[in-house]
Amino acid sequence: MVCSKMKYYKSLEDLIECFQMFPGIGPKTAERLALFAVQKLQKEKVENFSEVLLNVLKDTKKCSVCGCLTDKDVCEVCSDKDREKTLLVVGSTKDIITFEKTGQYHGYYHALGGLISPLNGVSPQDINIDKLFERVKKENIKEVIVATSANIEGEMTALYIKNVLEKDGIKATRIGYGLPAGGDIEYADEITLIKALESRKEM
Ligand SMILES: [Zn+2]
Incomplete structure (x- = not known):
């Protein structure tokens, strides 16, 4: 049976x-x-x-200015006209929330919605990066701070941004100090992020 x-x-x-x-x-x-x-x-x-x-x-929508996830056409940060004229470039909305929690950054953000990764077939056209260069010109941005993760994709994306901005004579800095190599922004604690921001270096 x-x-x-x-x-x-x-x-x-x-x-x-x-x-x-x-x-x-x-x-x-x-x-x-x-x-x-x-x-x-x-x-x-x-x-x-x-x-x-x-x-x-x-x-859920994407902010028409910075690309972060929001329920408005333009997110709260982008609507705030009193912020400093700097742009902190991050991979995702989650990273923006992490930086906002530190209370130590007073500028604007730009969410790429991904990182350049030839291995995974992600090229600059696939992420929200052209909009970043448009914003830098249009919004009279004084400094672009690249805060992508300290892994290969994050570094490649940072380098790409630096190369484009350099041609336009815009100052680009990269956070780094204290962030472990290969480390994601989302795993960094607030003190580490504040230190990383304070000790940013020109690329
Ligand atoms: Zn926004």
Whole structure:
């Protein structure tokens, strides 16, 4: 006699698969989350969760000036006319939030939404970089501070920015001190970031 093997039912398998869409969630964690959801979550909680998820998707736009994620056409920082005329260039919105938390930077930002990476087929045209050069001219920017991560992609992107700005005679600096080689901005603590900003060097 051949016994049939017990598996999860279809809708539960579907939920496990959904959780696996998220970065860093493997099959085991997805299974745990799905089992928690079917056993512990009330219907209102699930309805609220799906509503929150749909809302954030509906609200999310990119700032038409700096490219960060926002629910407005122009984000709060770009709308603030009292900031210093410097541009801090970062990879993503998450890095902007990290720098804002330090309270030590008072200029504007530019979110590239990616870094140049020939290995992964990402060229300058694929990221929000032309807009950066337009802004530097249009907004009378005094200094561009490149705060991309200290890995190969971050360094290549910084070099590209430096080369373009150099032709226009714009001062470009690079943060660095205290940031571990290969280190992501998102893993740096606030003191390290403040030190990195203070000790920026001309490229
Ligand atoms: Zn903005």
